[in-house]
Structure formats: C-alpha cells, structure tokens
Amino acid sequence: MVAAAAIAVSGQDGAQTPPLRQSLQANDAPEPGARSPRNASYDIEVRLDHAARTLTGKQTIRWRNTSAKPTTELQFHLYWNAWRNPESSWFRERKLARNYTAPLPDGWGAMDVGSIQLREPSGSMRDLTSQMRFIAPDDGNTQDRTAMAVPLGLSVEPNESIQVELAWTAKVPRGLARTGFIADDYFIAQWFPKLGVLEDNGWNTHQFHAPTEFYADFGVYDVRITVPSAFVVGATGRRTSRMDHGDGSMTYRYREEDVHDFAWTASPDYIDLARTFTHPSLPPVEMRLLLRPEHRGQEDRYFSATEATLKRYGEWFGAYPYGHATVIDPAFQSQADGMEYPTFFTGRARYLPSRTRQTPEMTVAHETGHQWWYGMVATNEFEHAWMDEGFNTYATARVLDEAFPDNRWELRYFGGLVPWSFPDVPYTRIDNDRMAGYRDNAEAEVPATPSFRYWPATSAIMSYNKTALWLHTLERHVGWPVMQRILSTFFERWKFKHPQPSDFFRIASDVSGQDLTWFFDQVYRSSNTFDYGVQDLLSERHDDGTYRTTVIVRRYGEATFPVEVVTRFADGHEITEKWNGLDRRAIYVYERPSRASHTQVDPRRVLLLDTAYTNNSRTLSPRAGDAGLAWAARWMVWLQDLMVTYAFLV
Amino acid sequence: MRFLCEGWRRVRSAPALLLGVYVLTVVLALPLAITMNGLLQTHLGASLAAERAAHGVNYDWWQEFSSQATGIGTTFTPSIIGFAATLDNISSLLDHQREAVAIAGVIALYLAGWAFLAGGIIDRYARQRPVRAAGFFAASGVHVFRLLRLAIVAAIVYGWLFAYVHPWLFLEWFADRTRTMAVERDVFFFRVALYILFGTLLLIVNVILDYAKIRIVVEDRRSVLGAVSAALRFVWRRRGRVAGLYALNSLTFLVLIAIWAAIDPGANGRARIWLGFAAGQLYLLARLALKLQFLASETALFQSSLAHASYASAPVPAWPESPSAELLRQPSQP
Numbered sequence: 001m002v003a004a005a006a007i008a009v010s011g012q013d014g015a016q017t018p019p020l021r022q023s024l025q026a027n028d029a030p031e032p033g034a035r036s037p038r039n040a041s042y043d044i045e046v047r048l049d050h051a052a053r054t055l056t057g058k059q060t061i062r063w064r065n066t067s068a069k070p071t072t073e074l075q076f077h078l079y080w081n082a083w084r085n086p087e088s089s090w091f092r093e094r095k096l097a098r099n100y101t102a103p104l105p106d107g108w109g110a111m112d113v114g115s116i117q118l119r120e121p122s123g124s125m126r127d128l129t130s131q132m133r134f135i136a137p138d139d140g141n142t143q144d145r146t147a148m149a150v151p152l153g154l155s156v157e158p159n160e161s162i163q164v165e166l167a168w169t170a171k172v173p174r175g176l177a178r179t180g181f182i183a184d185d186y187f188i189a190q191w192f193p194k195l196g197v198l199e200d201n202g203w204n205t206h207q208f209h210a211p212t213e214f215y216a217d218f219g220v221y222d223v224r225i226t227v228p229s230a231f232v233v234g235a236t237g238r239r240t241s242r243m244d245h246g247d248g249s250m251t252y253r254y255r256e257e258d259v260h261d262f263a264w265t266a267s268p269d270y271i272d273l274a275r276t277f278t279h280p281s282l283p284p285v286e287m288r289l290l291l292r293p294e295h296r297g298q299e300d301r302y303f304s305a306t307e308a309t310l311k312r313y314g315e316w317f318g319a320y321p322y323g324h325a326t327v328i329d330p331a332f333q334s335q336a337d338g339m340e341y342p343t344f345f346t347g348r349a350r351y352l353p354s355r356t357r358q359t360p361e362m363t364v365a366h367e368t369g370h371q372w373w374y375g376m377v378a379t380n381e382f383e384h385a386w387m388d389e390g391f392n393t394y395a396t397a398r399v400l401d402e403a404f405p406d407n408r409w410e411l412r413y414f415g416g417l418v419p420w421s422f423p424d425v426p427y428t429r430i431d432n433d434r435m436a437g438y439r440d441n442a443e444a445e446v447p448a449t450p451s452f453r454y455w456p457a458t459s460a461i462m463s464y465n466k467t468a469l470w471l472h473t474l475e476r477h478v479g480w481p482v483m484q485r486i487l488s489t490f491f492e493r494w495k496f497k498h499p500q501p502s503d504f505f506r507i508a509s510d511v512s513g514q515d516l517t518w519f520f521d522q523v524y525r526s527s528n529t530f531d532y533g534v535q536d537l538l539s540e541r542h543d544d545g546t547y548r549t550t551v552i553v554r555r556y557g558e559a560t561f562p563v564e565v566v567t568r569f570a571d572g573h574e575i576t577e578k579w580n581g582l583d584r585r586a587i588y589v590y591e592r593p594s595r596a597s598h599t600q601v602d603p604r605r606v607l608l609l610d611t612a613y614t615n616n617s618r619t620l621s622p623r624a625g626d627a628g629l630a631w632a633a634r635w636m637v638w639l640q641d642l643m644v645t646y647a648f649l650v
Numbered sequence: 651m652r653f654l655c656e657g658w659r660r661v662r663s664a665p666a667l668l669l670g671v672y673v674l675t676v677v678l679a680l681p682l683a684i685t686m687n688g689l690l691q692t693h694l695g696a697s698l699a700a701e702r703a704a705h706g707v708n709y710d711w712w713q714e715f716s717s718q719a720t721g722i723g724t725t726f727t728p729s730i731i732g733f734a735a736t737l738d739n740i741s742s743l744l745d746h747q748r749e750a751v752a753i754a755g756v757i758a759l760y761l762a763g764w765a766f767l768a769g770g771i772i773d774r775y776a777r778q779r780p781v782r783a784a785g786f787f788a789a790s791g792v793h794v795f796r797l798l799r800l801a802i803v804a805a806i807v808y809g810w811l812f813a814y815v816h817p818w819l820f821l822e823w824f825a826d827r828t829r830t831m832a833v834e835r836d837v838f839f840f841r842v843a844l845y846i847l848f849g850t851l852l853l854i855v856n857v858i859l860d861y862a863k864i865r866i867v868v869e870d871r872r873s874v875l876g877a878v879s880a881a882l883r884f885v886w887r888r889r890g891r892v893a894g895l896y897a898l899n900s901l902t903f904l905v906l907i908a909i910w911a912a913i914d915p916g917a918n919g920r921a922r923i924w925l926g927f928a929a930g931q932l933y934l935l936a937r938l939a940l941k942l943q944f945l946a947s948e949t950a951l952f953q954s955s956l957a958h959a960s961y962a963s964a965p966v967p968a969w970p971e972s973p974s975a976e977l978l979r980q981p982s983q984p
Contacts, residue, residue, distance in 0.1 A: 104829070104830075174830075182830060182831075182832045183830060183831070183832035183833075184832070185832050269832075292833070294833050294834060294835045331832035331833070332831065332832055332833055332834035332837065333828075333829070333830075333831065333832065333837075334832065350834060351833075351834035351835045351838050352838070409709070409728055411727070411728060411729060411734065411738075413737045413738060413741035414741045414744065414745065414841070414845070415745060415820075415841050417834075417837070417838050417841060418737070418741075420733075420734050420737055422707075422728045422731060422734065423916060423918070424706065424707045424731065424916045424917045424918040424922075425707050425709050425728050425731070426707075426709065428709075428710075430710070431709075435713065436713050436717070439713070439714065439717040440717050537696075598698055600698065612714060613699075613710065613711075613714060614693065614694065614695070614697045614699045614711050614714050614715075615695070615697065616697075617697050617698035617699065618695075618696045618697065618698075619696055619697070619698050619700075619701070620696075622694075622695070622696040622697075622700060623694075623700040623701050623703075623704045624690070624691045624694035624695060624696065624697070624700040625691060626700070626704040626920075627690065627691075627694055627700040627701075627703035627704035627708075628687045628688075628690035628691035628694060628700075629687055630703075630704060630920065630923045630924065630927075631686075631690055631703065631726075631923070632683050632684070632686045632687035632690060633683065633923075633924070633927040634730050634731065634917065634923060634926055634927055634930070635683060635686050635725070635726055635730045636679050636680070636682075636683035636686075636927075637730070637735060637926070637927055637930030637931070637934070638725070638729065638730035638735040638738070638739070639679045639682060639683065639725075639753065639756070640675050640676070640679045640930075640931075640934050641735045641736055641739050641930070641933075641934065641937075642735075642739045642742070642749075642753070642757065643675055643678065643679065643756065643757055643760045644675065644934060644937045644938060644941065645736075645739040645740060645742075645743055646743065646757045646760070646761060647760065647761065647764055647941060648743070648852075648856065648941075649761065649804065649808055649852075649856070650761050650764040650765055650768065650801065650804065650859075
C-alpha cells in the first residue's frame, strides 16, 4: 500500500520535472517476467573438502552485455586472493589502518582458476585459460590477484549474450572479512570467480579493498553444494533438492532469481528453526534461523528483529519480494557476524546475552535491512559504500527506535565477555545513528570520494555514521512523511538496478519539492563540519525596569545549515528567529519587560551533524556547578573504588 | 570461623582505624575529583545541558564531553555509575589495564599510604587495646621502613606477575588457545579459568605478604626476607587454616559486592545521583572494613598459633614494646 502511494507520487513528480534517468546502463531493463535484468547468471557446482579446507568448483556463467558499448573481454573478481599473500592491497590497507594480524599458517586463502572456456555460437568450447591476466585498476599493485581480465577474442555487442565455463579450486581461509572456516563451521562468501559490472564507460571491476564491499549484476543463481552429510547447510535462495550420495556426502541445491550474490554456510552444529512473517498488506516471508546451540533461548530475539525490519521497511520503502530469508547465527570468532547477502544474512549473539538491544537485535535488524539497501537497490559498494551502509544505518535506527524503544547502554568487562547494562543511560535513535564515532572523525573524508579510497581506519565513519546522521538531519528538515516518500520513490525506481548518488539527490529534490543541492553540497561534496553555538547572551536592565537582551550566535564550523534561534524570557515569552546560518555571526537584540532566561540555537536539534551541541545553548542561570559537583562526586566513588581495589595488593 | 569472628571483633574495637583509612581514601581522591569537577563545569559552561545533567544522565552531553576529553577526563564513562564501577575496577585489575597517569599516581600514593599505616594497624590489632594516635603513628613509624622494604619485595613479585605472567597468560596463551575456538562459551570458561589461575597466584602472594607483615610487626622482625621466609613456613604448615580463613574473608567480599549490586541506586534523578554517592561511600567503608578484617583475622590466627605466651620467650620490654612482649606480660588476654 505504501509502495503504491510512492509510485503515484513519483509519477506526479516525474510529470513536473525533467524525466529522471531510468537506468544506469543502456540495456538493463528487466527481462520479461523478471524483476531484474538477469544479465549475469551462474550455475555452480561446488564441493567442500572438509579435511583439506578446500573448495572445488565449476561454473557456467550466462552474461549479457547491458552496456551501450561492445566489449572484447570479461573481468572477474577473485576475492579470496586478497588473503593469498601479505602484499595484497587488502592486507596493505589493513596495515595502514593498524588493523593487521597475520593469519595462522593454515589461515591463508586463495582462488585459482584452472580453466575458462567460451562457448562458441556453434556450441564448441574455446579455451581462454592462457589469456587470463591479473589486473590492478585501483592501485597498480602487481602483488594483488583479486581482479582478473580475460580477452574473449571476439566482440560482445550491446544486448548480446555469451556463456563461459570455469573450473576452479579455492583454499578456504580462516575467518576473514566475513568468510572462511573456524573449527567445523564454514561461512562461505565471495567464494567463486565473479564477474565485474560492465558499465557504459567500461568495466567496473575493483580490486578487493579492506574497507569496502562488493558490486555485481543481477542474475539467477543455481548452486549445488556438496558437503559432509552431517553438516546443516544454509544459503542464498530456496533449497530445491537434497541428494544423499551414500558416501558420507550430501548435495544441496539452492536457487534464487534476481539476486547479485550467493553465499552459504555449513556446520554440524546449527539448530534449524523456522517461523513465518505475516502482515496484512505485505507478502509473507518464511524465516529460517540457523542458531548456534550456545545461543539457544535467543531465537525470539533473532526472529523479532527480523520481523520488525521486514514490517517497517516493507511499509516504508516497499515489500520484500523473495518470500523467504535465512538468518545465520554465526560461530564465535568466525568473523562472519553482521553481514548481508541476498536473502541470507548473519546476526550476532553472545554467550552471556545482552539485556539491551545491541545484540542481537541491532545487528539482525541492520542486516535484514540490507535486503533493501544493497540487496535490491544494488549500489556500487566499492565506490559509494555510504549508499547502502548509511541508508541502512539510518533506517535501522528508525526501526529500532520504534520496535525496541526501551533500549539502554551496555558495556562489557572481563575481556568483553561479561555484559553490564545501564538502566539510567538510554540508547537513543541518535546513538543508533552512531553519533559517537562521527564527532571525532567528522572531517575525515569528503564523502564523495570513492569509498575504496577512504582512509581505511575511518571509512566506516563516513559510510555509516555520517550518512545516517545527515539522512536523519534531512528527515528532520523535510519531515518524515516527505522523507518516507523520498526513500520509497528511490527504492521503487532503483530496485534491481545500480543507482548513482546523483539519482538519489535528484529524487530527494523532486519529491521534497525543494532544491536540496545546497544540503548535499555540504554533507556529501565537502568534509566541512557543522558547529553552531551561542557566543553570548546578555540581559541589561534599563532605568525604566525593562531589559535589553542581546543574543549573539555563531557559526563555528565551516558548513552551513539554516537553524532556529529561540530566546526565552523570564515571563515565559519566547521569540524564534530563523537564521539562514550563512554568516559567521548573527546578533539579535530585544527590548522586553523581563530578563532573558536562556537562548538556544537549533533547539529541536534538526542538525544532528552539529559536532558540539553543548554550546548551542546559554542560560543566565547556569547549573554547571550543580551538575559538575554531582557527577564529580559520582566519579570520585569510582576512583575510591579503584584505589580500594588496588589496595588488595598491599 | 573463630578467627573470622575474632578479626571482626578486633576491627570493631578500633573504629578509628577504619575512619583513618577511609579518610586517606577521601583525601587522596579529592584533588582529582575537584579537577574532574572543573573539567565538567568548564565543558558545560552556561549551557542548558547542565540542567539535564544535574538531574540525571545526560548522555548526549556526556558523549560530547568524552570525545574531547584527555587525561583523567577519559575515565568519565558510564562505568562510574554504581556497581559498574566495581565491575570495571576488578576487571581493570585482572585484565591489567593501564590507568591514566594521574590516576596511577594517586593509586601509588594510596598504596604507599597503606604501607605506612599497615604497621600501626597490625600493631593495634595485635595488642587488642586502645592506643593513642601518637602510639599508632609511632608503631607505624617503627615499622615503616621494614614494610617499605617488604613493599619493594611485593612490587617485584607483583611486577613480575603483571609484567610477564599476565601477558603470557592472557595475551599469548589465551590468544593462542582460543583463536580457533568457535564457541564463545568455551572461550568464556577458558578465560574464567585463567582469571582463577592468575587470581590464585595473586592470592598466594597476597596471603604470604600479609603474614610477612604480621610477623614483622608482631614479632618485631627487622629482616624482611626473614619475615617472608617465616611467613612462607607459617602459611605452608597451616595451609588448611590459612586458606580456610582467606576463603571465608573472600566469601564475605563476594557477599558484600552482591549486596552493593543489589542496592545500587543508579543515577536517575538528582536525588539518586547524591544517594549513589552516599551509598557508594558506605560501600567503600564496608570494603575498607573488610580489608582491615583480612589483616585482623590473619593477625588473630597468627597469634593463636605462634605469638602466644607459651610459645615465645620473654623479650626485654622496651618501648615501643612488641605485641608479643606485651602479650607475654598479660598472658590472661585472649
């Protein structure tokens, strides 16, 4: 129902404004009867050798050129080669971020393509194996083998299709970047040679980078996974068959349409649980949860967070169309927690469960939400990571605020294993927008920089925190009804496509009916910070008993935003000024019969990006003495406790 | 249990000692608390944020303060609220987390203060009769250099435990053994086992040092190494009673922190902020009383075993008399 309204709105807007670009590429309209172009479809057979920790696979790719130009080569991602040697770009970036731990000797990963063959129009196969070469379009790193080009020896014209077959082997890494093994558990993602995206201006095939994720075309995935019989398997899509080979191995077949990735997991330990999400106006969703035995009892929390997100995202943005979703409770230290793949995602739970909503609810809601912002609206995560992570962080915060409003802060002690929640410290929507990390890194990047070029240590702050905060700011600026229409319109127009930032910006301006370029210039095309504040508040008494009140407000930051300045007087009278926030300073003078009480810049806190909100207000009856004394006293108890604890030693 | 009760009787009979160590705790914490007060007030300024902070947790402001804080300001976290402080501090000790320089300095001064007072405290508990302040400090003065020498021995042993054993256990061994564990429960219990192991090492050192202090004071020993050696012999030969008494005292500690966790008033509202402060002071008094209880009960155990009239030969009475000498002159005293 909500989605239908959004379509109507977008139609109206479309009539009033120049037509929007309907597609990134020339020929990526959905196939007849399909949701997506389905131009990169994979049939894969893979066998897991549990003892050797290897995968052996062969795959057939049917690929159609949806770009406007012909191409004479294919480009592939070989993601697992990021862990082939310590000189890969991925590891180099980890070192830059001071986040590098060498894998254990058996922990390295690798992907080796044994053969690649092109099916000729005649049906015969042409071997292209000798033509394969590694490429490093981002940094020229010759040690990096995560991207590969294969000349075809022919030109594939726009809308023309080809079929290639590959045989490959892969060494499963120990859990790294949301993939790998630990003990008997496998979480297998980015595990097969995967095509880049051919855009109108050429191949978009980035190397694997530490701070960014992925980008791929939509297709149909038909995958047969052979694992030891004792393993429980979960994967993208629906299971269509299961065959016991009688030799201790089992083959599971999964199929999914209109997705751009496929991941799977296998473990003998999973508890297989299922529930169905129902809603009066949204299609039902069969939810499958593969839960670790040690987290038994937390299944309700997993399911409730998934349902809360399916409901609200469905109502706000558009329905979840796949009819099923598989939620994985990953093994501890698998590095697979909190990750999204189409119809398949991982949560995070702890042995000593949190009494607050940080785990598993926040993680599960976030990864469920990625089915919209990443899964269906398939942005380029290499270049615009903020478009899925930021949108989703913003929307997840909204879900959590509605569905789990009593959230509280929690800290963990004793090596992070023992939780303690703070009933007096609310965990607000702004905390879910991740304000805390943003303050310290507000200037770290110009968000318009391609995400893979972000400084590795602060890239997440830009993609998640800053974006969520500016989207929430935009919501407070235009109002939720308009914001909801912006996002639902964006979703409706760009689901099963690859939108660019400009596509969102145009829709935001069109749907809101106001040119928001100035806003996106501030938050997206600049690294300037926002900081408005009150420089001074004076209230001088005249001889006649009236007061002259002078309010001086300042723009301390470089970025600008229109703000309200509200001054309240002792008699209860209140004056609101609309300041465009452009000048460095604004001065308001009032002649009033009573003294001023206080003044505030942006009292409704529309501008959540303001890095220092404490200076946004000033009162003539300050209470800093009371507050400082009270909290210093509480801090002193902590200090005394620390001293007495150490006194144990003497 | 007899010595636990006897220790408690001795603690109750000398409330000035409890007051004294409490005052020491306050006096040393106060300057930093005043500094923290200044930091908080400066950051709040004339902002309306102070209004909310004065009436409870204003976590918006709190996070903004934390993001710009340096030095002791970085310790102003939610962990200061109620029982979390206790958890945080025990965790900090067992996980060997580094403290801010100013805080480490205060802790060092506090431990030095305890080293100075320990002589007088044990002397008082051993004599079991009121001593004037002059007598208390005289006894402290007599024993201070011996106890400081013992403190150096303690620092070497604890330093070795924290600088070498702890990193080996918790960084190398723990990481090596748990890196491939897929079940958090296993990692949890492995870490608990390491805490027990490391804690036991600390307890062993602690109990030996306690009895070394007691032997220095009660037997008027000058040789610290001799006292440590004598303490080792004492603890080893009476390991059952020593361990039992230590366990009972430790159990009392666990009961005490459980009560603190249960009654923690939180910080929701101005009244509760101050109630939390008052309750925190009572809790700290109880912790300090328990710390004294350890010393008093161990002294009682030691005296009942060795420093009694039928065991020791009569020393030449000289001021300040050793507690043993005093007991020999008054054999009727328990």
